[in-house]
Amino acid sequence: MTNAADWLLYNARIWTGEAEQPWAQALAVRGERIVAVGADEEIKKLAGLKTSCVDAGGKLVLPGFIDNHTHFLIGGFQLLSLDLRTVTCKEEFIAAVRQRAAELPSDAVLGGGGWSNDQWTQTDLPHRSWVDSFTRERPVFLHRSDLHIAFANSAALRLAGIDKNSPDPVGGQILRDEDTGEPTGILKDNAVKLLQEKLPAPSPEEYDQALQAAMDCALRSGVTSVQDVTAWRDWLDWECLLRFQKKQALAVRIYARTQIHEWEKQLQLRQDGFADDAWLRLGGLKGFVDGSLGSGTAYMCEPYDDAPETCGLLTEQMLPEGIMKERLAAADRAGLAASLHAIGDKANQLLLDIFEEVEAENGPRDRRFRIEHAQHLRREDIGRMARLGVLASVQPGHVADDGCWAEKRIGAERCRTTYAFRSLLEAGVPLSFGTDWPVVPLDPFQGIYTAVTRRTLDGKHPEGWVPEEKLTLEDAVRAYTLGGAYAEFGEQEKGSLKAEKLADLIMVSQDVFQVPVDELPKTKVLLTMVGGQVRYKNKD
Known part of the structure; x- marks a missing residue:
């Protein structure tokens, strides 16, 4: 057969994501694209002598x-470094760092992360004194799970030039001992950069190992596309x-x-000849309005319940006033x-103001402005998002963690519109899902x-x-597939299983549509x- 498929899958229960044909039994692939989706009988007609047929x-x-x-890449590096995600207390934190220090060459930085003191039996933030005795000359740099706080030992603080006289950077905070004024080892938001910029850069070989580890993890998880926050x-x-693309x-x-x-760098790359392909695309820009609720730096309309002296912080990218809009x-x-x-309700409000002003200034087009996280919203701003066509780029895995402690920070009432997935969807806000990996497992x-x-x-x-913000299972799967494709202007190429789309x-x-809900996390990618x-x- 001249037009035979290269690969054919049959005797399946296929959720296509397409309204006209939501379910099918079989599909055929030629090259990198789907050529047909339908019933076993019709799709099997596309099999040739060299077609790989899968029951x-x-x-x-x-x-x-x-x-x-x-x-x-951060996730890939974390896979290759110290993962503290399962740590539940101070003693386990110390033991994990001690063991890792014993495994590394004496001149190597001890990096990693994933710790979350909010999930510990005692929720005190780590202190440099916990590990200084066995890491005297070795810098230790460990991100908290939300990537908005980092822990540094005394050697790392010395490397960064951070001491009791160091001022807090704009959009960041160096935590200090109340009695001595000395840094405790906890750095928040922009203060993290003070150390990050002094650490030795990984080698190209280490970068390649991290990217390969990240891709392997994604494929095991059934993730075929990522919308990445890529640092220069x-x-x-x-x-x-x-390197991998070429x-x-x-x-x-x-x-x-x-x-x-650094938005001009993308234009320069285009001028220098970079062209998108199906594997690597420049996806526009990522910015930060505020920090995180866990670090107390999400920018709120009203003060924190557990820290009434603060409403959070705007990031350096928002200062001076007006620069983000410009x-x-x-x-x-x-x-x-x-x-x-944007995490805090005030941050989301300010961002919507900016989006509205930019659209009025530059005129209508299909720009698909996105709010990453859209975590704490005023009820009226959900309607504004729908009216402005702003996408909610949300990560449901955060609910499982934040729901344990968010009410301590901002009270039950403000949490009514936290991760308001159902309200956003019903208001007509385009919804897409992700993880924020490595903040949440991929x-x-x-x-x-x-x-x-x-x-x-x-x-x-x-x-x-x-509970009123729960989604149906089909809504959740759609947000992870078609919703994601729409968020990157890719809905004509992927996100559903249809002839002529990419075979992803x-x-x-x-x-998952038929098993009890408790069984969902046990689902394995085959x-x-x-x-x-x-x-x-x-292979299991």
Whole structure:
């Protein structure tokens, strides 16, 4: 057969994501694209002598997941360093750092992260004295799980030149001992950069190892595309992506977003000849309005309940007043997309003001402004997002963590519109899902489970934290597939299983549409295909 398929899947239960044909039994792939989706009988007609035919055995097949917010290389480096995600107390934190220090060469920086004191039996923030006795000359630099706080030992603080006389940077804070004024080792938001900039950069080989580890993790998780927050770091991050693109070694599609205060660099790359392809695209800009609720730097309309002296912080990118609007308007005139991090209700309000002003100034177009996280919203701003066509780029995995402690910070009433997924969807706000990896594990089924149950890690909300904001399972899957494609202007190419779209799909161990909700997190990816090639196959 001249037009035979290269690969054919049959005897499957396929959720296509397409309203006209939501379910199918089989699909055929030629090259990197789907050529047909339908019933077994008709699709099998496309088989030729060289067609690879796969009997799915009735398993569920879904479009490949699209993660709307990753720190992909950071996640890869964390896979190769100290992971503190399972630490539950001070003693375990110290023991983990001690063991890692014993494993490393004497001159190596001890890096890693994932710790969250809010999940510990005692919630005190780490202090440099915890580890100084066995890391005297070795810098220790460990991000908190939200990436807005970092822990540094005394050696790392010396490396950064941080002492009792160091002023807090704009948009950041150096925590200090109340009696001595000496730094405790905790750095918040922009204060983290004071140390980060002094650490030795990884080698190109280390970068390549981190990217490969990140891609392997994504494929095991059924993630075929990521919308990344990509740092320049003297161009090392970008050059790593280019190396893989040029040798056709990318196995996951990357939509790379870079910092808004350096927006001109993207234009320069275009002028220098960079061209998007199906594997690596420049995805516009990422900016920050405020910090995080966990670090007490989310910018709120009213003071924190547990810290009434503060309403949070605006980031350095917002200062001086008006600079964010100026940069965003210029980038928008240049045709660049923009997505901005906003956590606090005041931060979201200010960002919507800026979006509205830029649109009025530059005129209508399909710009798809995005709010990353859109975490704490005033009820009236949900309606504004819909009216302005602003996308909610949200990460449901945060609900499981934040729901354990958010009410201590801002009270129950303000939490009624925290992670308001159902309200956003019903208001007509485009919704996409992701993880914020490595803040949350790169596992879509954990996020889907949380979106439909809103259960928290402490087990105290079996019926869901703010249960009126639960989603249906189909809404959650759609936000992770078609919603993600729309967020990156890619809905004509991917996000659903349809003839002529890219052959990005997964087969999973159980039918998530039919199993009890408690079983959702147990779902395993059996096969991941990206661009018509099987990139991962579960061997268990």
